Amino acid sequence: MKNGFRQSMAWLHTWTGLVVGWVLFFVFVTGNLGRFDGEIDQWMKPEAPVQTASVAQQLSAAQARLQARAQDAERWTVYLTTNRDTPHLRIRSEEPPVNGKRGKRTEEYLDPATAAPLEARATGGGQLLYKMHYALHYMPRSVSDWLIGICSMFMLVAIVSGVITHKKIFADFFTFRPGKGQRSWLDLHAVLAVLTLPFFLMITYSGLIFLVFTLFSSILGSNYGFGEKHRQEFNNELAGREDLLVEPFGTAVPLIDLNNLVAVLDERWGQNQVSTVEVIYPGDANARVRVSRNMESPLRSTDELIFNGTTGELLSEQPASGVAPRNIYETLLGLHESLFAGWTLRWLYFLSGLAGAIIIASGLILWVVKRRPKQIKQKSGPDLGFRLVEGLNVGTIAGLHIAIAAYFLANRLLPLNLPSRVDWEANIMFSVWLLALLYPLIRPIARAWIEQWTLAAAAFLLLPLVNALTTERGLNQSLAAGDWAFAGFDLTCIAAAGIFAAIAIHLQRRAKPATATTHGVIPGIAREANA
């Protein structure tokens, strides 16, 4: 710690930011790609065009499939293709809880025309990439939730201490001074952070709110008891869904045809407004059907209708907006997820997230730039810690992009019948990232930067090419057909490649040794003269 409030805050900002910077960079990049998870899903399942079946047909198909293979489940959920987040009909079944732990969940994509599983390659898709930003990978949620929770807390501390440290927040509001070394990095870091402060604060704080019941499990536990079942109970009570607070009756009564509800739904909300249909205790006399509407504002809770699952009688109607504390909670979560956002706002979200990644990266780079002059002068060479930070910076800030490109390439190039194909996509991604992190061990740091950016550019440029070669939906076809998920993906890859290449070229130019001037000889000057 240093003396003085501002110095203390600067110290706090530097070290909280450094410790978790690389995890946060990963979280920001993968989470930011999650803004387009549905579109990435489409790209990663090139065999499966966007479905356009009616809500009734989708419900029939889903019900047939669930009845055939998940009759004993406690809960079914059907995700309809009525919004951009769901390009393909998806069903989920959940078995009854065992010893207070949540029952096993099974997810499946369906072809609404045949009620059979969707014929498409096995892939983690955009969903897996998006999921990584809060669940990481290769670890159970009980671990990742705490890791992400702690990192987010550090981030919040770094944001608040950063604002306090920033002396000239108003005077320098519009100021960027390029080409001045450390000063420029600091300007970049500060200007972007000030501009996107509302977003930055919102995304970090709301991210923590997602984890609130994990991080403070005793809030719920003291009143409801621990475990998934009690959490459901709490959620239902909070949302005022008394009609869902039922126990299974124990007698088998067949479930109604779900598509019989469509007429009621259309009348109340208009066509294609339903996002999910959830069935609790299917096949039981106490079966309930909960229907949720598509989101239309940052408020994540939506209008809901609850039906009796054996008679089809409408039991109750829940408005989207409830008591104020719940509205605040749901709005924070909705703001974070941005499912309500249309195309313009979605891209602005994406750009804000990009700014967030740049803020984190520039912070990490600043740490190095500030210490380099002293470090390279040391007789014994730079400290191990300094070199570690340099290496992690290269391997993450540049290397992560190579890894993500590798994930997409694996989707196209792995054999379609490979067992555990979904796992291999992710294994390849993380192997490439590991290699990128180790790479600075064998190369000088300046070269490692240039080479990794070059590789990232090449890999992203390769994606549209490989896509054109391995599918019928290459850029020329997708542009001609107005297939915007595919065209958008390919064009974004090309843009990313362009940016990475520009960085590589810029670094390459700077790395060239300054024009050597030997003493007394100045190129371009013919003669020395006397006054």
Added chain:
Amino acid sequence: MLLATLLVYIGFVALALQKNRHLHVLWPGAELSPADRQALSFVGWTSLSLAAAYLIDQRGIGNGLVEYCAILSGAGLILILQFTYRPRSVLALGFLPSQHPHQHRLKTPDLHSFFAADTMTQHSITRTTFARIPTRHGDFHLYHYLNTEDDKEHLAFVYGAVAGEDVLARVHSECFTGDVMGSLRCDCGEQLNRALALVARAGRGVVIYLRQEGRGIGLEQKLRAYNLQDQGYDTVDANLMLGHGADERRYWLAAAILRDLKIKSVRLLTNNPEKIHALANEGVPVTARVPIEVGLNRENQDYLTTKAVRMNHLLPGIPTSIRRAAEPYVEPA
């Protein structure tokens, strides 16, 4: 959304122009009265509020506020990029010219020259006035300039009729401690005096006085660097440790002033090869270098050695026995 974006943008421009740093990019030397500032502030905050009100009215409180925040970030970013790389495009994007402060020097935005302008040469200088200054070396004329990049008064000290080729010239960067107080830490004061004498003796010439104190880092930072130097760091490392470049000086202003004085090419009084390259890059041919090596003393010996060895200055007067102590400085990648 477009209307709201425009309102936010106009609001930001108005608020930014309250600051001289941004104002002078568009109108060099303009002065704002407190009433002007209040008007700008009023316009700024009103447009920002109007945009918020409009969005909330159109899109509801939830969506409206989210879009508002996104627009604030986006419009701010655009404006910053403009001020940094294409300041005049702020005018070109249709900011109300009626808003401008009571200033006679305002030129209407010239779209053609804007689009033709290269990013580095878009800044410009304006000569305000000049006056005769008698010195012990003879009668000089001091020319006063304003420019679009910073708020400082850059100067040219002219002797004789300088328009033409092969003019003896010194491009000197401000050093309060050396030039005015006669500090022995550096050779600035002596170089300045020598330059004036040489120019006067040559019968015509110019000493350009650029206000980039302390190799561009400012007096305060230079004093901090001096403290580091007293702890044993040399002038290059001290600057680096304070987060500055070894040399942050830039020379486009010198080139612009030389052009204003109709000087076609120069014989440059300098020991610094970088300065020769910099001027050449700015389009001023340097036909010859005239060495300007001055006294070595106990206080400035380390300083000059660093200049010679780490910054490639041409100082044959520094004995090789001293030179070995330092190693060359290469700009980090």
